[in-house]
Amino acid sequence: MNAITHTEEQAVSKASTTATADLSPLQAVIFDWAGTLVDFGSIAPTQIFVEAFASFGISITLAQARGPMGLSKWDHIYQLLQDESIAAQWQTRFGHSPGNEDVDAIYARFMPMQIAKVGEFSAPIEGAVQTLQWLRDQGLKIGSCSGYPREVLNQLQPQAEAAGIKPDYVVAGDELEAGGRPGPFMALANVLALGIGDVRACVKVDDTVPGIEEGLRAGMWTVGLSLSGNEVGYSVEEFANAPEDEVNASVASAEAKLKKAGAHYVVRSVIDLPAVLQSIAAEMRAGRKPV
Numbered sequence: 001m002n003a004i005t006h007t008e009e010q011a012v013s014k015a016s017t018t019a020t021a022d023l024s025p026l027q028a029v030i031f032d033w034a035g036t037l038v039d040f041g042s043i044a045p046t047q048i049f050v051e052a053f054a055s056f057g058i059s060i061t062l063a064q065a066r067g068p069m070g071l072s073k074w075d076h077i078y079q080l081l082q083d084e085s086i087a088a089q090w091q092t093r094f095g096h097s098p099g100n101e102d103v104d105a106i107y108a109r110f111m112p113m114q115i116a117k118v119g120e121f122s123a124p125i126e127g128a129v130q131t132l133q134w135l136r137d138q139g140l141k142i143g144s145c146s147g148y149p150r151e152v153l154n155q156l157q158p159q160a161e162a163a164g165i166k167p168d169y170v171v172a173g174d175e176l177e178a179g180g181r182p183g184p185f186m187a188l189a190n191v192l193a194l195g196i197g198d199v200r201a202c203v204k205v206d207d208t209v210p211g212i213e214e215g216l217r218a219g220m221w222t223v224g225l226s227l228s229g230n231e232v233g234y235s236v237e238e239f240a241n242a243p244e245d246e247v248n249a250s251v252a253s254a255e256a257k258l259k260k261a262g263a264h265y266v267v268r269s270v271i272d273l274p275a276v277l278q279s280i281a282a283e284m285r286a287g288r289k290p291v
Contacts, residue, residue: 021274023138023281027201029273030143030190030220031167032070033153034121035207035229036270037128037144038160041238042069042207042230044121045114045148049080052110058089062233069230070208072147072173072180073110078103114152122159125228127271129164134274142167143190143202145214147181149174169193181210184218191218200289203280205273207231209261216262221280221290224258226251228269231258264290 035042049065060080068079080086081098090098135142144167146153153172160166171189173180180186187204196202204215204222207229215222226232227239227247231254234242255266265276 021138021278021281023140023277025198025201025284026140026203026277026281027196027198028141028143028190028194029135029203029205029277030145030187030215031270032206032208032211033144033146033148033156033160035069036125036205036211036225037132037165038124038156039121040123040125040228040269041233041235042066043233043235044118045069045073045076046230046233048110048114048117049076052077052106052113053080053086055109056106057093058086060086066230066233068210070147070181070206070210070214073114073149073152074103074107074174075180076147077106077110081106111149111151114148115155118148118152118156119159122156122163124160124163124165125270127269131270131273132165132167135277141169141194141196143169143187143194145171145173145186145190147173147208147210181208182213182217184214187214187218187220200291201284203277205270209257212258212261212263216291219291222263222265223273223276223280224255224261224263224266225269226254226258226266229254 031037034044046062046065050060050062053060064080064083068076071079081090081103087098090102132142148156150172153170157170169190171186176185176189178185191199191202199219202220204218204220205225206212206215207225212222212224232250251268258266267273267276
């Protein structure tokens, strides 16, 4: 299965996060949450979307639920209702095409379900705690943003913090009047809050296409995560038992999608980030810029 590969990744991570590195002139790394720092496979939001739609008599697949991942949750629901098969179900059941009022209704149903469940998926992704500590040891600031609304993050953050995940700044998908992903606003809110002097000295790390677009539009370096996030979607248990060729094919597909979105680098998970940051820092010292 995947035990040998997993052990090799652990060894690389330990070596990377115990070494002092020259990360100048980088100033900050801005992380997504689910599928990036916590909740391997980004499981928490996906199943709740399926259940929320089902409560209206609408059937959606896990693959459909994952499609718009990375957007704020209201926008995510809106995009799902643009799917022809889902919109047709809505038309048949309710006698009209879905509109903003229907998005509001599903969102109102979704929120308490998500709040109740998110804590069950607060476990850090392997290597995340060590990587954050390593970044602090190198003098970098740690920002974060999420498609989760503030009410959901209020449930997630304390449990994640108790497990060692505590960024210097956190902004939720519904907190900014300008909006969320794929716009640059949450990433730029981190720049302001952390006092970063140059957006090009920031790296945005995310497992979704909207999250990569967010970083690019903010003028930052971007790193996509293929295995740990939404695009592959394995739970920890599913990954441990999946055939290696199946894993590799899924990861290759996710990597291609994230690269097509414009990610400067794509790695499997946050455990691989230290080496990538050293490469980005070297590129910057050589005069290269993210855009």
